[in-house]
Amino acid sequence: MSGSWLDEIAWTEDxxxxxxxxxxxxxxxxxxxxxxxxxxxxxEQEGFAVYWSRSRQRLWRKGEESGHRQKVLDIQLDCxxxxxxxxxxxxxxxxCHTGRESCFYxxxxxxxxxxxxxxxxxxxxxxx
Amino acid sequence: MSGSWLDEIAWTEDxxxxxxxxxxxxxxxxxxxxxxxxxxxxxEQEGFAVYWSRSRQRLWRKGEESGHRQKVLDIQLDCxxxxxxxxxxxxxxxxCHTGRESCFYxxxxxxxxxxxxxxxxxxxxxxx
Numbered sequence: 001m002s003g004s005w006l007d008e009i010a011w012t013e014d015x016x017x018x019x020x021x022x023x024x025x026x027x028x029x030x031x032x033x034x035x036x037x038x039x040x041x042x043x044e045q046e047g048f049a050v051y052w053s054r055s056r057q058r059l060w061r062k063g064e065e066s067g068h069r070q071k072v073l074d075i076q077l078d079c080x081x082x083x084x085x086x087x088x089x090x091x092x093x094x095x096c097h098t099g100r101e102s103c104f105y106x107x108x109x110x111x112x113x114x115x116x117x118x119x120x121x122x123x124x125x126x127x128x
Numbered sequence: 129m130s131g132s133w134l135d136e137i138a139w140t141e142d143x144x145x146x147x148x149x150x151x152x153x154x155x156x157x158x159x160x161x162x163x164x165x166x167x168x169x170x171x172e173q174e175g176f177a178v179y180w181s182r183s184r185q186r187l188w189r190k191g192e193e194s195g196h197r198q199k200v201l202d203i204q205l206d207c208x209x210x211x212x213x214x215x216x217x218x219x220x221x222x223x224c225h226t227g228r229e230s231c232f233y234x235x236x237x238x239x240x241x242x243x244x245x246x247x248x249x250x251x252x253x254x255x256x
Contacts (some may be wrong), residue, residue: 027155078231
């Protein structure tokens with residue numbers, strides 16, 4: 001995991017950095033997750049998003065179960081060097097485990113979270 | 129701070145939620161910050177982004193010094209209810225304290241973070 005670019009990142013105390021995944025064409029925000037140093041290095045090397053699963057405490061190659069990998073076209077860093085933005089091509093057009101294009105499918109309307117996006121594929125058929 | 133929609137958010141142990149601010153027209157990600165329950169309630173009530181400054185430990189009405197307020201047009205929630213996405217209209221066209229449109233102005237090229245966006249306004253003239 002060489003690369004001084006990794007040293008420039010202001011990792012959290014837990015050694016993580018928040019990552020926003022954005023569709024490179026539509027500009028839609030597809031998901032938000034975390035990476036550690038190893039997963040970010042792998043993301044750069046492999047060209048596909050590799051996150052750090054905080055719940056499972058292990059590397060999480062996005063799409064390893066669903067097949068919905070995220071091809072990474074650009075990696076960007078913010079002014080404080082503590083947030084990463086990746087521009088991706090979402091394989092299968094589905095980023096969310098609910099079977100939707102994006103994890104952000106609820107919008108606040110009249111004081112309630114309303115679902116504004118359809119399920120494109122039944123999760124039962126995604127995760128077998 | 130009533131509103132059951134606030135109760136549906138999975139706040140961190142510190143009572144915060146990460147917030148992504150996206151330009152409602154261009155789709156560009158302008159910044160990333162945090163909100164607590166009070167700041168999110170105020171954001172909804174006032175129609176302009178109010179963050180929680182972790183460094184200063186106080187409410188931070190975006191633009192209070194710079195004048196670069198963020199009019200909030202939509203508030204979205206992700207599948208795990210632990211990340212907020214706001215669609216905004218950025219007053220002044222500058223979200224970053226460096227005087228750039230977006231805080232994400234560095235891109236990884238050939239193993240280095242390269243600045244790919246211009247400074248639109250000298251920060252010295254923004255923060256007087």
